[in-house]
Amino acid sequence: MDTSGAAVDYPATERTTPTRSRHRATYDRAAVHAILDEGYLCHLGFVRDGAPVVLPTLYARVGERLYLHGSTGSRPLLAAERGSGLPVCLTVTHVDGLLLARSAFHHSVNYRSVVVHGTARTVTDTADRLTALAALVDHVVPGRSADCRPPSDRELAATAVLELELSEVSAKVRAGGPNDDDADLTLPHWHGVLPVTTVHGPPEPAADAADAAPAPPYLRNYARPRAGDGVWDAETGNP
């Protein structure tokens, strides 16, 4: 067993193998990391009283581990502290374009998504918790954790930190133009892509920043690490 974390692919499991569009699935570690690093918002699913719950929350990636945080009073974080952790499914999705085909049926979306299955566990070591919280700030705004007041003991006590190993992981990617049936190729309907992009900035100082200093370089030059341009195969979506 490779424990170095350097294996190229995550192993496919029954639940990370899609029942359809298998050609869009990838287990490539670099591709998964790139999708995770471009985003910061995930949708975290867990089971409460037998029913599914999906909540939006921030995450950070550090190597083969994701960190989440929240109030110690929040339901999933309380649940993770009990017993052997909280089974979760964590999903990150980037929409890259709306696909308009000549037929309604072949309308689709270009996207890149990562689905992580696993068990979220509470991080208890104080140094690890501080590292995770700095990573959460820096994953959203790289460089920011060094330019703000670090957590106090009281704030640390009020914050729960969860970790989730990247072990059962898959990505799914759809790229390129619309597909149409041969019989539809002569139909007159416009077909192509409406690109979708997420734009950050420009920074807006708070209203009480009367003596407004210019935004620091990490904000003026803010850009998410955009993965995939020209890297994904337009036909399969795979890297």
Added chain:
Amino acid sequence: MDTSGAAVDYPATERTTPTRSRHRATYDRAAVHAILDEGYLCHLGFVRDGAPVVLPTLYARVGERLYLHGSTGSRPLLAAERGSGLPVCLTVTHVDGLLLARSAFHHSVNYRSVVVHGTARTVTDTADRLTALAALVDHVVPGRSADCRPPSDRELAATAVLELELSEVSAKVRAGGPNDDDADLTLPHWHGVLPVTTVHGPPEPAADAADAAPAPPYLRNYARPRAGDGVWDAETGNP
């Protein structure tokens, strides 16, 4: 009991009442509709073999009902056809800004999210299925369903359509600038908001559109119905 669907608020239930930040929750029907109508991507959570699964998918809203679709071979759609439907949690999130406070602890995100709990059921009536599929196309690109080939019988047979009633629903909104502790107000760190927006377009004709017609008006003038600007209370986030 009001069955007109015209009641102003969705009734709060135990699972739509947050354990914290209750002031950010709203059950206002118009606010919920506005958040749902601005988006088209949801994260759908369900339970499989006792474990949570969260998948990204498209949705459309028609009145007090959401529609989802997919291949008849996909796992959640198969599950919904069995027994009495599929218990789901459907979540839609818009990120509006990254909040930089003087303290790491008060870093946050401006967002608007809707969480729907309920049971997804398969739509079997053919006319209803056609209506739902047209709504899905038009929810993503308003006006498009009239400008493409409608589904054939074979395509209809390959497509499963789910409906989910809007009955147990809540929205959560965070708006405005960062909050800082009084003791931190003299710290020198830049504080404010990095706005986040989603941009659509301009339309890109497919590579095989040699005789490229200009994009139709519904694409040239494409804009999501943006809800909330100047409407949400900056302090509470509530409409």
